[in-house]
Amino acid sequence: MSTGQSHAGSVKARADRALNDDFLRGAVKRTTERLRSGKAQAAAEQGRWDEWRERGRQIRLHTIAHLDYYLSAFADNARANGAVVHFADDAAEAARIALDIAGPAKTAVKSKSMVTEEIGLNEAFAEAGVEAVETDLGEYIIQLAGELPSHIIIPAIHKNRQQVAELLSADAGETLPPDTKVLAGYVRRKLRDKFLAADIGVTGCNFAVAETGSIAIFENEGNARMVSTLPKTQITFMGMERIVPTWADLEVMATLLPRSATGQKLTVYLSGISGPRRVEDGDGPEELHIIIVDNGRSRQLGDPVFQELLNCIRCGACLNACPVYRHIGGHAYGGTYSGPIGAVLTPALHDHADWNDIADASSLCGACYEACPVKIPLHDMLVELRRRKAEAGRPRPLEALGMKGFAAVMSRSSRYGKALKLARFALGPANRKDGIRLRLGPLKAWNAKRVLPPLPKQAFRERYRTLEQQLRAGLQDMDADVKRHMDRHLAARREREKKEGAISRPGRSVQPPGNPAGDGEGGNPHARS
Amino acid sequence: MPDHETRRKRWEAESRARQEAWMDRIAAQLGRPRQRERPHHPFRGAPDFWQAHALPRDEAIRTFTANFRAVGGQVEEAGTLDDALRFIAAEARRLGARRVMAAGCPEFAPLPDLLPDVDVKFWLAGNAGETEANRDAAGDPVATAAAADIGVVMADHAVALTGSIAVTSAPVQGRSVSLLPPVLFAIVPVSRLATRLGEVLAVWDGLEPGRLPAGIHFISGPSRSADIENDLTIGVHGPGAVWAVLVEQFE
Numbered sequence: 098m099s100t101g102q103s104h105a106g107s108v109k110a111r112a113d114r115a116l117n118d119d120f121l122r123g124a125v126k127r128t129t130e131r132l133r134s135g136k137a138q139a140a141a142e143q144g145r146w147d148e149w150r151e152r153g154r155q156i157r158l159h160t161i162a163h164l165d166y167y168l169s170a171f172a173d174n175a176r177a178n179g180a181v182v183h184f185a186d187d188a189a190e191a192a193r194i195a196l197d198i199a200g201p202a203k204t205a206v207k208s209k210s211m212v213t214e215e216i217g218l219n220e221a222f223a224e225a226g227v228e229a230v231e232t233d234l235g236e237y238i239i240q241l242a243g244e245l246p247s248h249i250i251i252p253a254i255h256k257n258r259q260q261v262a263e264l265l266s267a268d269a270g271e272t273l274p275p276d277t278k279v280l281a282g283y284v285r286r287k288l289r290d291k292f293l294a295a296d297i298g299v300t301g302c303n304f305a306v307a308e309t310g311s312i313a314i315f316e317n318e319g320n321a322r323m324v325s326t327l328p329k330t331q332i333t334f335m336g337m338e339r340i341v342p343t344w345a346d347l348e349v350m351a352t353l354l355p356r357s358a359t360g361q362k363l364t365v366y367l368s369g370i371s372g373p374r375r376v377e378d379g380d381g382p383e384e385l386h387i388i389i390v391d392n393g394r395s396r397q398l399g400d401p402v403f404q405e406l407l408n409c410i411r412c413g414a415c416l417n418a419c420p421v422y423r424h425i426g427g428h429a430y431g432g433t434y435s436g437p438i439g440a441v442l443t444p445a446l447h448d449h450a451d452w453n454d455i456a457d458a459s460s461l462c463g464a465c466y467e468a469c470p471v472k473i474p475l476h477d478m479l480v481e482l483r484r485r486k487a488e489a490g491r492p493r494p495l496e497a498l499g500m501k502g503f504a505a506v507m508s509r510s511s512r513y514g515k516a517l518k519l520a521r522f523a524l525g526p527a528n529r530k531d532g533i534r535l536r537l538g539p540l541k542a543w544n545a546k547r548v549l550p551p552l553p554k555q556a557f558r559e560r561y562r563t564l565e566q567q568l569r570a571g572l573q574d575m576d577a578d579v580k581r582h583m584d585r586h587l588a589a590r591r592e593r594e595k596k597e598g599a600i601s602r603p604g605r606s607v608q609p610p611g612n613p614a615g616d617g618e619g620g621n622p623h624a625r626s
Numbered sequence: 627m628p629d630h631e632t633r634r635k636r637w638e639a640e641s642r643a644r645q646e647a648w649m650d651r652i653a654a655q656l657g658r659p660r661q662r663e664r665p666h667h668p669f670r671g672a673p674d675f676w677q678a679h680a681l682p683r684d685e686a687i688r689t690f691t692a693n694f695r696a697v698g699g700q701v702e703e704a705g706t707l708d709d710a711l712r713f714i715a716a717e718a719r720r721l722g723a724r725r726v727m728a729a730g731c732p733e734f735a736p737l738p739d740l741l742p743d744v745d746v747k748f749w750l751a752g753n754a755g756e757t758e759a760n761r762d763a764a765g766d767p768v769a770t771a772a773a774a775d776i777g778v779v780m781a782d783h784a785v786a787l788t789g790s791i792a793v794t795s796a797p798v799q800g801r802s803v804s805l806l807p808p809v810l811f812a813i814v815p816v817s818r819l820a821t822r823l824g825e826v827l828a829v830w831d832g833l834e835p836g837r838l839p840a841g842i843h844f845i846s847g848p849s850r851s852a853d854i855e856n857d858l859t860i861g862v863h864g865p866g867a868v869w870a871v872l873v874e875q876f877e
Contacts, residue, residue, distance in 0.1 A: 131856060148675075159665070159668075163665045164652050165652040165660055166662070172645050178836055181637050183637065184644035235851070238854075251853060252853070257855060258854060261854050277857040285862055308831055309831070309835050318863045319849040319862065320862075322863075323863055326801045327802075342670065343667075343831050344831045345670055345824060345827060348822070348823050349671065351823055351827075367846075368842065369841075370842075379750070380802045381800075391648075
């Protein structure tokens with residue numbers, strides 16, 4: 098059971114609402130631009146970024162391919178440090194274990210953890226009478242508002258200063274001005290008392306180091322340090338795939354994650370926690386519980402397309418790169434995870450038909466893949482989701498009909514030619530010197546904001562025969578070697594297109610420019626224009 | 627309510643049983659037998675060109691300083707430990723601090739004499755034993771740290787390229803000292819300044835599980851957040867002012 102997932106309505110309905118919220122659109126635009134340019138700058142400064150990405154990818158691939166070894170090693174080593182390790186098959190079990198650990202405890206302070214939102218921990222605690230307070234500033238704000246995060250890294254970007262001031266004023270019982278310093282100061286004071294008095298501290302886990310059974314947490318505010326130092330009992334939730342083999346590998350993740358998320362060289366705090374306090378320590382939790390969560394992750398293992406999904410390091414770079422996300426924001430996706438990663442992760446984890454409309458909310462431009470620090474081919478996965486949806490018999494009837502019609506027309510050159518002639522005939526009356534502005538039928542949505550260019554005197558297809566002859570004549574003057582090279586190149590390309598068809602194997606999405614066997618354009622063959 | 631010992635035994639047994647079942651299932655999904663030996667890991671750690679990267683000492687200091695300052699941290703270069711302690715004392719006076727919490731390492735013993743009008747307490751866990759320094763040991767170390775205006779710690783490591791200092795939990799240095807007071811001074815012996823993060827992380831790959839410090843903390847500047855309208859705010863939960871005092875001649 099995952100709560101807070103408002104898949105009432107469709108992606109389109111939620112997107113429409115988002116598009117009409119001017120502040121949200123402005124906030125999402127500003128935030129994603131800031132984070133994206135931060136990332137670009139940090140990556141350029143680091144240098145050889147693509148080599149780092151490839152390294153990150155190889156480490157994650159290796160880890161997932163040997164997950165039984167590394168996860169087991171992590172658990173054994175964590176126990177050797179004195180931690181208690183729990184395994185939760187699904188969200189319900191994870192929540193149950195947490196309550197079992199909590200026992201009679203009354204208060205919990207939480208640092209940021211997407212997994213705890215995925216499993217609905219706060220709701221489970223609330224039902225059991227445990228007060229669970231979010232301590233990350235953005236999460237604290239949306240907890241007061243009773244909303245879901247709208248961005249993986251900056252959860253409250255959809256709230257403006259005034260709204261935040263109103264929420265915090267209600268919380269404070271006095272009027273606070275919409276001044277960031279004052280508002281943050283209030284939260285600092287309020288939460289300081291909570292940190293010192295809470296029974297339980299809950300954290301997430303960015304990476305779990307198998308070599309020594311240690312948990313690595315990246316943060317900027319200091320609240321994760323607080324909740325893992327002050328309360329007597331610490332509960333850390335981790336997805337089962339969040340493993341790196343060694344501290345040496347952690348360096349690669351520490352190089353990729355902060356730069357990809359916010360453009361920082363390193364987050365202000367990077368903590369490595371190896372068990373509860375030692376007997377001789379003066380602070381730190383007396384008990385450390387690590388709850389390892391599956392909740393659909395293991396289902397991706399062995400899947401040739403979706404196993405790579407487990408490589409994700411939850412940086413949010415794909416959100417900031419996605420042209421769709423940048424317009425509609427996170428809530429339109431409806432689940433815990435938004436953006437391109439959410440669009441694939443949510444259906445993959447939950448296997449619901451309801452979620453598959455998210456795969457349509459994409460232009461398949463591949464910006465997510467380009468941005469991903471571990472090179473997950475999200476755009477290929479979205480196509481795969483659509484394919485599985487169609488094969489399972491779940492496409493919209495009109496879409497299925499449209500596809501059949503398209504296939505019928507495009508399968509014969511003569512049919513295509515006839516269809517073109519028909520279109521020229523139909524558009525003829527609407528054709529003006531400065532373009533076609535007709536807003537009827539299929540042109541209605543397109544011409545709402547654009548103008549179709551005017552019809553040429555003769556279709557290119559009809560001109561081609563003459564053009565081809567002219568080209569050949571020109572080619573006679575070309576150097577024989579060059580001509581032979583071009584002919585070979587064209588022939589190879591035709592061969593390749595015949596063999597491969599429309600959908601490629603995962604991971605083989607981007608041809609480097611100048612690849613002699615490639616399409617010659619140096620671009621992504623799956624970029625639909 | 628079963629007693630704690632019983633609960634722990636139950637968790638332990640469940641954990642081991644589940645672990646086996648999970649790993650068997652993972653191996654089955656991956657379509658192969660269980661991987662019980664450590665696999666060959668050809669891409670371990672940072673790329674080769676990176677692992678060869680090392681800055682000469684002066685450049686490392688300059689790089690660390692630039693990076694630490696770029697995020698709002700402050701850096702002071704001191705010749706000796708004594709210079710460093712005097713600097714900290716002067717700053718504490720300038721800030722009007724009333725209470726200081728320092729790690730209980732012997733290097734900080736001169737602090738109370740340098741700050742006669744200030745309440746200087748040391749972090750020493752209860753069973754660290756009776757020593758000369760204990761006379762100023764804090765009764766309740768966490769509460770004392772929470773009430774302090776300034777925290778003073780000894781950095782175990784520092785990294786130039788990320789602009790970070792690293793502190794680890796120890797009987798004489800609790801995590802709270804570098805976390806609770808709003809102002810933090812960290813003494814950083816230059817001999818402990820590494821170029822890359824990986825150089826420091828490698829230390830822990832070499833340790834037996836159970837032998838690591840419970841808390842390892844890299845600190846790269848003052849606490850910050852941009853969660854409200856992307857407006858940057860400094861000093862959210864952790865210290866809002868952080869000083870790295872580099873000591874040239876230490877050990």
